[in-house]
Amino acid sequence: MGRSALERAEAFIWKNARLLERRLFAFHFKDGSPSEVVDALRPYQNADGGFGNALEPDIRCPDSQPVPVQHALKILSTVRFDSEMVEDACDYLLTITTEEGGVPWLLPSALTYPRAPWWQTGDAPAASLNPTAAIAGLLHQNGFRHEWLEAATTFCWSKITDLELTDPHDAGVVLTFLYNVPDRARADAELARVTGLLLLSDLVADVNAEGYVFKPLDWAPTPDHPLREHVGPEDVAANLDRLVAGQQEDGGWNISWEPLSRACELEWRGGVTIDALLTLRANGRLFA
Structure with missing residues (x-):
């Protein structure tokens, strides 16, 4: 037989995957512990609190970037929302947040390292729903309080109101935000609108x-x-x-x-x- x-799949994981994914596989399908996953994630976090070091494999930059923070929080949401790691990550987000209250999609430090061709940015990138909305949504989902979150939530609301769905990644981060933000009356109204747009789109x-x-x-x-x-x-x-x-x-x-x-x-x-x-x-x- x-x-x-x-x-x-298990054989593939042990042969080919990073330690982080090997630990995630063990957590989900064997007897792996949350602590083992958190320990495997820790080397991707920099001294400034952000995450880099190719946690997002298409960004080879060792420096901290916004999207890897999103990836890290998603992993922590799955296993254990480690308060110290998350606190440090939010402190980092404060240092890269624009006057609008959100974080950019990509910082210029990534441009000096190999990366997939779609990872491009300018010298002074504007705040973006992607990944701000996903990061805020994951923090709300886990009931995590930090001074970064209030301004980020306000930023997300300001952008979602007039959002036209043309990109699946934007749709995904907005849904993460709307599923988890505490203001349920406002969120449910926007969810109905955004879901309708999504179903009528080609996304x-x-x-x-x-x-x-x-x-x-x-x-x-x-x-x-x-x-x-x-x-x-x-x-x-x-x-x-x-x-x-x-x-x-x-x-x-x-x-x-x-x-x-x-x-x-x-x-x-x-x-x-x-x-x-x-x-x-x-x-x-x-x-x-």
Whole structure:
């Protein structure tokens, strides 16, 4: 009898993934502890409190950058919201926040290091919803208080009101904010509007689409996700079938964009493989 999808994926993770993703795999699927994940994340945090050092594999810059802070908070939300790490990260955010109250997408320090071609910025970048909204949303989700959060929340509200969805990443960070911000009456009203825009846009791709697209289960990976009610059962089943079929001979799942290097590709594939396994498990399609 052949090995199960989980067994094949586990072999891929141990052979190819970073220590961080190996620890995340052990946390989700074996007996790994939250502390082991936090310890593996710690070397990506710099003395200024921010995160860099290619935590986001397409940004090879060792210096702290805003988007890696988002990635770190997402990981900590999954395992344990380590207060000291988060406090230091928020202190760092204060140092890069613009007068508007948000943080830029990318800082100029990244431009002197290898990076994927879409990571570009100017000398004085403006604040951006991406990643400000996601960072604020994750802090609200975990009930974390910090002086950075009030101005960032105000900034997000000011930008969301007139938002037109043209980019899936913007949509994702805005949803993270709206799902978690405490002002529920205002958030629910905006959620109805933003969800309507999303469903009418081309940002939700067909389950059979190829390339760098976001399919229904990318938006609503679990049965209890707020967007799942907008995905028909046939599309859920078809998307899951495609996900199962996407497992490669080496046991991992591929990325859907051009990697910066072979090393970057493997770093990404570790996380993508864990995400695929979590989606399959949440939907009853992963068997030991």
